[in-house]
Amino acid sequence: MKRPKSKEFRKQQRVSEQEEIDLLNSWIQFQPPDSGSNPMSLPPLTKSSPVGRLQDNTYSRYAGASRFEQFPLSKKTKDALRQAKFVVTTDIQRAALPHALCGRDILGAAKTGSGKTLAFIIPVLEKLYRERWGPEDGVGSIIISPTRELAGQIFDVLKDVGKHHNFSAGLLIGGRKDVEMEKERVNELNILICTPGRLLQHMDETPNFDCSQMQVLVLDEADSILDSGFKKELNAIISQLPKRRQTLLFSATQTKSIQDLARLSLKDPEYLSVHEESVTATPSLLKQIVMVVPLEQKLDMLWSFIKSHLQSKILVFLSSCKQVKFVFEAFKKLHPGIPLKCLHGRMKQERRMAIYSEFCEKRSVLFSTDVAARGLDFNKAVDWVVQVDCPENVASYIHRVGRTARYKSDGKSVLFLLPSEMQMLEKLKAAKVPVHFTKPRQERLQPVSTLLASLLVKYPDLQHRAQRAFITYMRSIHLQKDKDIFDVMKLPVNEYSASLGLPMTPKIRFLNQKIKSKVVSTKSILVEPEDSSKKNVLEVSRNKIDTDPFKDEEIENDLFQLADPATNEDKVKSSEIEEIIPGTRVLKKKKLKINVHRPVGTRVVFDDEGNTLPPLARIADTQSGKEALLLDPEQKAEYYKRMRDDLKKADKEDKIIERQRLREKRIKQKMKWKAGNDEEEEDQDDNSGSEGDETVKRRHKKNKVYFDSDSDEGERNEIAGNARTSSGAATLEEQEALALKLLNSMHS
Numbered sequence: 001m002k003r004p005k006s007k008e009f010r011k012q013q014r015v016s017e018q019e020e021i022d023l024l025n026s027w028i029q030f031q032p033p034d035s036g037s038n039p040m041s042l043p044p045l046t047k048s049s050p051v052g053r054l055q056d057n058t059y060s061r062y063a064g065a066s067r068f069e070q071f072p073l074s075k076k077t078k079d080a081l082r083q084a085k086f087v088v089t090t091d092i093q094r095a096a097l098p099h100a101l102c103g104r105d106i107l108g109a110a111k112t113g114s115g116k117t118l119a120f121i122i123p124v125l126e127k128l129y130r131e132r133w134g135p136e137d138g139v140g141s142i143i144i145s146p147t148r149e150l151a152g153q154i155f156d157v158l159k160d161v162g163k164h165h166n167f168s169a170g171l172l173i174g175g176r177k178d179v180e181m182e183k184e185r186v187n188e189l190n191i192l193i194c195t196p197g198r199l200l201q202h203m204d205e206t207p208n209f210d211c212s213q214m215q216v217l218v219l220d221e222a223d224s225i226l227d228s229g230f231k232k233e234l235n236a237i238i239s240q241l242p243k244r245r246q247t248l249l250f251s252a253t254q255t256k257s258i259q260d261l262a263r264l265s266l267k268d269p270e271y272l273s274v275h276e277e278s279v280t281a282t283p284s285l286l287k288q289i290v291m292v293v294p295l296e297q298k299l300d301m302l303w304s305f306i307k308s309h310l311q312s313k314i315l316v317f318l319s320s321c322k323q324v325k326f327v328f329e330a331f332k333k334l335h336p337g338i339p340l341k342c343l344h345g346r347m348k349q350e351r352r353m354a355i356y357s358e359f360c361e362k363r364s365v366l367f368s369t370d371v372a373a374r375g376l377d378f379n380k381a382v383d384w385v386v387q388v389d390c391p392e393n394v395a396s397y398i399h400r401v402g403r404t405a406r407y408k409s410d411g412k413s414v415l416f417l418l419p420s421e422m423q424m425l426e427k428l429k430a431a432k433v434p435v436h437f438t439k440p441r442q443e444r445l446q447p448v449s450t451l452l453a454s455l456l457v458k459y460p461d462l463q464h465r466a467q468r469a470f471i472t473y474m475r476s477i478h479l480q481k482d483k484d485i486f487d488v489m490k491l492p493v494n495e496y497s498a499s500l501g502l503p504m505t506p507k508i509r510f511l512n513q514k515i516k517s518k519v520v521s522t523k524s525i526l527v528e529p530e531d532s533s534k535k536n537v538l539e540v541s542r543n544k545i546d547t548d549p550f551k552d553e554e555i556e557n558d559l560f561q562l563a564d565p566a567t568n569e570d571k572v573k574s575s576e577i578e579e580i581i582p583g584t585r586v587l588k589k590k591k592l593k594i595n596v597h598r599p600v601g602t603r604v605v606f607d608d609e610g611n612t613l614p615p616l617a618r619i620a621d622t623q624s625g626k627e628a629l630l631l632d633p634e635q636k637a638e639y640y641k642r643m644r645d646d647l648k649k650a651d652k653e654d655k656i657i658e659r660q661r662l663r664e665k666r667i668k669q670k671m672k673w674k675a676g677n678d679e680e681e682e683d684q685d686d687n688s689g690s691e692g693d694e695t696v697k698r699r700h701k702k703n704k705v706y707f708d709s710d711s712d713e714g715e716r717n718e719i720a721g722n723a724r725t726s727s728g729a730a731t732l733e734e735q736e737a738l739a740l741k742l743l744n745s746m747h748s
């Protein structure tokens, strides 16, 4: 009984769909926007204006319309938009939709969080609908995103707005294990949302993968995809796509390179930069602060910031995976009183997605590489974006801060600049980014470096992470293109290393050890005795939240003035900055000093007060008064011989432990590798750490060798001071006992 009825119903539906499509086509063609015009300049229709086919067989104007219902869109799309509470268009939607619906190529630029996703999702759905695209037609549209998370987010929007359509869509991103299943199904999918690497993998490996009929190509974050990082992949992809297609490019920072665009063979593209006339390049509700923070104070500043914003959702950008891992692990051990998370390109895809979703839902701090810099629209607003490391350029800055203050909501951001990076301020100003330059409140800083030093003593793994974080940071600065801003030779290497809690500055082999450390103000490093560190940890976490060096009212007044180091009352000269901001590592009474420049292999000996003793003083201890000064030369020689023997013995023991540790590490890594665990690839280059696509991993593999050597360096540094001796086959327990003994003897 039901069958004929449903057949009839389907037929009826087909007829009414065809009628709707005919109407839409006539409507679109009746009064298309002039080529080269920006529909934003047209007066909007009133809310009560008649829409669609009018009585005199004409159609209403849709160029310049400001409500979705006024556009020639299918009922299915309009219903979904209404249900998702999308009623009024944003500027970029108002500008782009009329041209896109006419089938024109578009190069669209609009501020972050201004609704670019809908500006391309709607035309994709409408084009395929009007073409009556079905399962048998295969791939009709390809949407490319630079990161997996962003691809996932676009997929969610597509599912939402396209829920009444019958298209099949697939999310093709790297890091997913079900690639074989994907290969079986990919030809049945109508809309592909993908990262470049995975798409290329299908083009290369999937039998009969066919996109020769595809209609619309979209590049979200187009400038990033057209960038040299994805050049090869994109060229290979484009070469397999039909020339006759519509191409839509969107980004908050658009490419203007003719060369880039030529690769895409755009046809008379419409350049729509809707906020070009705007006074600012960033969202108007975004309050932006820039602070000069010396490298060795960055973690103190970050810690203080987190401690004073425990009720906020904070996104923290660091320049490499290894830095993210180190800061996350170290701060987690210090229990700041707010959940901490981390996100970087070396994590398993499932975990990345889970962390992304958790951060959408909960108040927390997310430490991230640039993998979260573009496009992500965290569900519940991000309160603060903190850029601990300077972004590589202004575009990157704009995308990072754009994770807050999205679509009518407000937000705040703070950028830590090194004194040597002050040029960035000029560049931001030139790019119409309104930043407020402010000085950090030194008296309210909560130093964390000494706590880190204690943690590193307690957790050798963390020390390893700190070394890697140090090396990758140095390398990231070394590799930055903009040498006006980034100069590795200007970095206070030793102070920075000490601020991470490292007892010694790791060697930086890639610089051929050319870095000369600037005048080292603190020649000694501070080490807390273990129990005192515990006490300090507790004290820090108990600290009151009322010490906020970033108080918001400070930035309210002249937030929208461009900070001008030359005219601003906070006139900044690098030399002055160093005066303004004293070193953090102020010696405190009870702290112990260890001379980091002591000869290799020298043991540090402490007196009852906890002060370090030079070797002779140790002998003097056993003598009294003047006698101590008149030491018998023979006695002295004998003492030194004994000491050398002791050291040799200790070195031998150290060496055994270290070899064992390295062996275990290698075995562990092998097992991990065998198990196909692609997470936590410790020895890989993660200098950018910002990519989520496996293509990018491939790209980085070249560097892997380079970084492996850096890591070796780190390892060597860790064991610096230990003489090389033959290996002994001690058991793990014995090694541990030995290590414990050595540690105790060092601290007793």
Ligand SMILES: Nc1ncnc2c1ncn2[C@@H]1O[C@H](COP(=O)(O)OP(=O)(O)OP(=O)(O)O)[C@@H](O)[C@H]1O
Residues within 6 Å of the ligand: 085, 086, 087, 088, 089, 090, 093, 110, 111, 112, 113, 114, 115, 116, 117, 118, 251, 252, 374, 375, 376, 377, 402, 403, 406, 407
């Ligand atoms: N017309 C609209 N009405 C209400 N909300 C909208 C509208 N268009 C988009 N939004 C919302 O605005 C937010 C930002 O949109 P979207 O992520 O598309 O911005 P974007 O311009 O792509 O940002 P980015 O440059 O960072 O990628 C989203 O939460 C989205 O749901």
